[in-house]
Amino acid sequence: GFIYTGEVVHRMLTATQYIAPLMANFDPSVSRNSTVRYFDNGTALVVQWDHVHLQDNYNLGSFTFQATLLNDGRIIFGYKEIPVAVTQISSTNHPVKVGLSDAFVVVHRIQQIPNVRRRTIYEYHRVELQMSKITNLSAVEMIPLPTCLQFASCGPCVTAQIGFNCSWCSKLQRCSSGFDRHRQDWVDSGCPEESKDKICEKNIDTTETPPYSTTTLLPTTTKFRVLTTTRGSITSHLPTSLPTEDDTKIALHLKDNG
Incomplete structure (x- = not known):
């Protein structure tokens, strides 16, 4: 039970990029009453x-829950039917997670090896919700x-005081900390070098920005991990083992046609 909104499909989705009201080993095909539906009103x-069931433990009962993504940036998880404590769900065959994680992908060319690119996945932030709080008729x-991107x-x-080290890139006309999904453009355009000098070309714009709430409803933890894959002319197969709760510790190296 998770949503992925990235552009690059990779094996580390359950480790680095997810919006998960309840990630577990659910399988809608084991019951005719199970469905996964979506609706977008703009x-x-x-x-x-x-009414989804766990593939490896059908008898635990059915789960009903939802995730809502609003255009103002808010995310709401709602839980109608949670038959057992989430902490009791096995993670042997699939990770069990409740929360958010995001990462960006950067592609590097390896000069020593022609036609080979190294793809690195950086997880830059994660929010882990307390599983014991996920019960029937609850919501988060x-x-x-x-963030810097709002400017x-x-x-x-460059004068923002929001807890991020914001820098301006004149070539992209973008404000960023350098750690978001636009990282590839930021690096390719030479923005890291430009951002060392926090001086604007013109007079500083004193336009006021709208107020933002700084109330944090949930504790967050920030982790920075690097997962690397390599693309080249040699083909090999991904590991066939299923991801486990320790999949977030894997540094995956592979070569495929690129």
Whole structure:
């Protein structure tokens, strides 16, 4: 039970990039009553897992829950039917997680080996929710805090005091900390070098930015991990073993056609 919104499909999805109201070894095919539905009205996307069962423990009962992504950045997890404590769900055949994680992918060319590219996956933030709080008829609302990407001009960007080291890249006309999904463009455009000098070309724009809530409803933990894959002319197969709860510790190295 998780949503993936990235552009590159890779084996480490359950480790680095997910929106998971309840990630576990669910299999809708084991019951005719199980469905996964979604609805988008332009301001909110709702995904609902309805009467789904665990593939490796059908007798635990059915689970019904949903995730709502709103266009103002809020994310809401709602739980209607949770027949057992989430902490009791086995992670032997699939990770069990409740929360968020995001990462960016950067592609590097290896000069010593022609036609080979190294793809590195960086996880830059994770929110882990307390599983014992996930019960019948419960809900969790996550409210986004301000980030560098909200600033549209140099002045407000370089003077921002929001807990991030914001820098302005004139070539991209973008404000960033350098650690988001646009990392590849940021590096390719030479923005890390430009960002060392926090001086705007024109007078600092004093336009006020709208107020943002800084109330954090949930404890968050920030982790930075690097997972590397390599693409080249040699073909090999991915490991056939299933991911486990320790999959977040794997550094995956592979070669495939690229």
